[in-house]
Amino acid sequence: PPLAAMLNTFDFESVARETMEPQAWGYYSSGGDDEITLRDNHMAFQRITMRPRILVNVAEIDLRTSFLGTDSSLPLYFTATALAKLAHQDGEVAIVKAAKKAGVPYMLPTLSSYTLDEMLAARAPDQVCFSQLYVNPERSRTQEYVEKLEANGVRALFITVDAPQLGRREKDMRNKFTQQGSDVQGDDEDEGEVDRSQGATRAISSYIDPGLNWKDMPWFRSITKMPILLKGVQCGEDAVMAFEAGLQGAVLSNHGGRQLDTCRSGIEVLPEVMAALDEAGCKREDFSIFIDGGIRRGADIFKAVALGAKACGVGRPVLYSLASYGEKGIVRMVHMLMDELQMVMRLSGTPNVASITPEHVITRNLADH
Numbered sequence: 001p002p003l004a005a006m007l008n009t010f011d012f013e014s015v016a017r018e019t020m021e022p023q024a025w026g027y028y029s030s031g032g033d034d035e036i037t038l039r040d041n042h043m044a045f046q047r048i049t050m051r052p053r054i055l056v057n058v059a060e061i062d063l064r065t066s067f068l069g070t071d072s073s074l075p076l077y078f079t080a081t082a083l084a085k086l087a088h089q090d091g092e093v094a095i096v097k098a099a100k101k102a103g104v105p106y107m108l109p110t111l112s113s114y115t116l117d118e119m120l121a122a123r124a125p126d127q128v129c130f131s132q133l134y135v136n137p138e139r140s141r142t143q144e145y146v147e148k149l150e151a152n153g154v155r156a157l158f159i160t161v162d163a164p165q166l167g168r169r170e171k172d173m174r175n176k177f178t179q180q181g182s183d184v185q186g187d188d189e190d191e192g193e194v195d196r197s198q199g200a201t202r203a204i205s206s207y208i209d210p211g212l213n214w215k216d217m218p219w220f221r222s223i224t225k226m227p228i229l230l231k232g233v234q235c236g237e238d239a240v241m242a243f244e245a246g247l248q249g250a251v252l253s254n255h256g257g258r259q260l261d262t263c264r265s266g267i268e269v270l271p272e273v274m275a276a277l278d279e280a281g282c283k284r285e286d287f288s289i290f291i292d293g294g295i296r297r298g299a300d301i302f303k304a305v306a307l308g309a310k311a312c313g314v315g316r317p318v319l320y321s322l323a324s325y326g327e328k329g330i331v332r333m334v335h336m337l338m339d340e341l342q343m344v345m346r347l348s349g350t351p352n353v354a355s356i357t358p359e360h361v362i363t364r365n366l367a368d369h
């Protein structure tokens, strides 16, 4: 179908399911084990109801915001996802360009299909990117990578902490089995560090150090001036520990339901984390909280912001809109979310991002901690 026929992010997902290579679809769409968390990520947002205010002047709605010193068209960024070339030959380069056009930051993945240099070169002169870091068992490699990011003006470092071992993604595993068993020729796309002959998920595992722990944090602080955030925090205690370790923030994330199954969605963890940080005397400006996982509607972004998130990450919606429509598809996907968020803000009586508060949503149906 033509791009103009896409009405929401789910439409992109349906088209991607029909048109992507089965192996690529399996890798992108799969979650860990029984995929309970994967399914709940979006559903958790539906357990939060709206509490709109009336008779506020909503003639003008301003979606713009800023986080980690970076302006954005709305409280949204593209999160890191490995191997974008499985979706489209332009891969991460198209995502960098779409991020610029849509006016949102992109978190460059460590395990990209294009090289870091190629991704950096695709940026517009004034474009700000973040970076996602998988920590290598060989720390000198990680240090070199981090120094290169900083030298190239990358604005923030997100260390992924929820993947000391990669989750069991059975859809992905079955596809690999079929591929090897039937001796189908692999495509010969260049995938950088990742050896496809071992299967994407297994090859990625060997790259990540399961020994990474809190004692490593001072070392990270010593090798870079970039703000450091932890991606994959799941409870209040760990957010407070990150704050006390001198880090700058956390992403409440379950890796898109791909790691520990039956853990909570980011939105469900958010009230616990905000309460714990307040109790620890952490000021909102000193430690930034983000969430990702299951963000599919403008209303989801509204709810996350209401509960204290600075912005939300989208993963699969970027890959799915890229898969069928390239860079243009991604830009359109963001514009849909902008239109939706604008409407939700208008109907809630919140003309700008700063006016969205916890009183605009009801969370009593979220799991208590």
Ligand code: FNR
Pocket: 027, 028, 029, 041, 079, 080, 081, 082, 109, 110, 111, 132, 160, 231, 253, 254, 255, 256, 257, 258, 292, 293, 294, 295, 313, 314, 315, 316, 317
């Ligand atoms: C991911 N994610 C991820 N995270 C990370 O820190 N490093 C990585 O290399 C990847 N790779 C990756 C590949 C694919 C195909 C997916 C779907 C996800 C997790 C990602 O950053 C984010 O947490 C989720 O994608 C958010 O959920 P949604 O938006 O996909 O529902």
